[in-house]
Amino acid sequence: MDRLATLDLFVRIVERGSFSAAARACGVSRPVATAAIKALESRLGVRLLQRSTRHVQPTAEGVAYYRRCVAILADLEDAERSASGAVAGVLRVDVVGYLARRVMLPVLSDFLALHPALTVHLGEGERFVDLIREGVDCVVRAGALADSDMVVRPLGTMEEVTVASPDYLARYGTPINPAGLEGHQMIGFVSSRTGQPLPLEFTDAGGVREVVLPARLLVSGADTSAAAARLGFGLVQAPRYRFSEDLANGALVEVLADFRPMPTPLSVLYPSSRQLSPRVRVFVDWLVKVITPQLQSGQ
Template sequence: MERLATLHLFVCIVDRGSFSAAAAACGVSRPVATAAIKALESRLGARLLHRSTRSVRPTVEGEAYYQRCRTLLADLEDADRSVSGTLAGVLRMDVVGHLARTIILPALPDFLARHPGLTLHLGEGERFVDLIREGVDCVVRAGPLADSDMVARRLGVMEEVTVASPEYLARHGVPVSPDRLEGHQMVGFVSSRTGQALPLEFTSGGKVVEVMLPAQLLVGGADTCAAAARLGLGLVQAPRYRFQKDLENGTLVEVLAEFPPLPTPLSLLYPSNRQLSARVRVFMDWLIEIISAKVQPVP
């Protein structure tokens, strides 16, 4: 393999923790990848990777070499851009689907038109994403952040609402306070972290009150949860922007507005040990700009 391609392959192997995954990402076969790394180690006179049947991880020398290669590849991309004035390559990000469709996609044609050499791989999901092993450049996540070695940039907060369908309210009545929800039910949204349904949350008298209601339906996706609310299957809480059209056309009705849930923080995360390339920096700056304009500032 050409030397620069070998360095890129080596970095990819360390990032993914796998020869097979890195080979696929770099467009080569596993045997070619194995031979290239063996030749690199032979040329350097040092072992760069610990290999086992379950994982691949860098040696002490390999970790130092990895960090230098990361910096070198990022600097090379910056150098190319300084001459050509253009960005090129693949960007990989992951974001909750509705946020992607309502905020990111409408602004994306202009961004891609300004950077025709870029390709964006946009993943949609609410599961935990291992940015390093999956080769993802950044993710946008809602809610409190668990401790991790990711760098987090707070984008703002999203106002939350409690909603129900007119049909549901006709059957169960309109709730008047969080402590008088007997006879009501919720659509249970299951946390990807705990595997348990999240309680409804209200603010009352300056305090946060959590209420766990019966749920005949448990879901793991925000879009399914919203659809279930429209079908009258229970009370649901979500960012206001998600239900804005439903509230305007009467498909859903806001309830307990005097006891709103706490606003949900929205954050951009990326790996702390990764030298950011020019294309990733430019993309994240753009992402911060368009999302921050659509959400409330950080209090």
């Protein structure tokens, strides 16, 4: 096998966890696939895959090599698609999980119907993603963004709310202003950047005020934070869309509505160092056209 075919084979083995499945996908026999990977590992001087009777998984070196291979293959595909102007192939997008399920998925079928030769690989996460090394085409992120060499397209802003469960408010009382928060508790959402709980934020005529309340529960996931709020662990802040159903059915109650946090910007980012492929271009344009009105109507 030539080097490019071997890269493709290696990526398929990692993604499928199987030599046999990857060999079938590449149209070669299992012995040919095994020999090609052995030759690759010998040439590189490192073991890329750990093999067992039931499963194959990459070593630490294999993970790093896999990410580079995905990026190389994606760049090659981009070059071919850009030359023809075709919107096809696999579009790899990374989105915060609940945003993907609540805002994007309900309308994604319309986008796919417009581009029948396109497949969307939707990843969920809030961590930093190295788009080029990991072969991700673009990411959708909320909040203020650190300086980078990424191209940023604003999608709009999300209204933020402060909520708590009726049970929590029955025990601790309902505050009427931020000064009345003494004796209350918050659910501590731990920042992935600082490792510390994020303060609650309130706005009034004097500007923005940050408040840190005692937190008996610290979480690092947005879904866990929302679940904890329903169970009465404390006050929590998040975009309104996340709690729309809870607010409608009474599982959660908005408090301090006159002192809501600043709206949170939502953006789509993609590498500035790459030639923008047709599939990324049409997806970003679609997000701006479809998601932005959703955010506005959701407020």
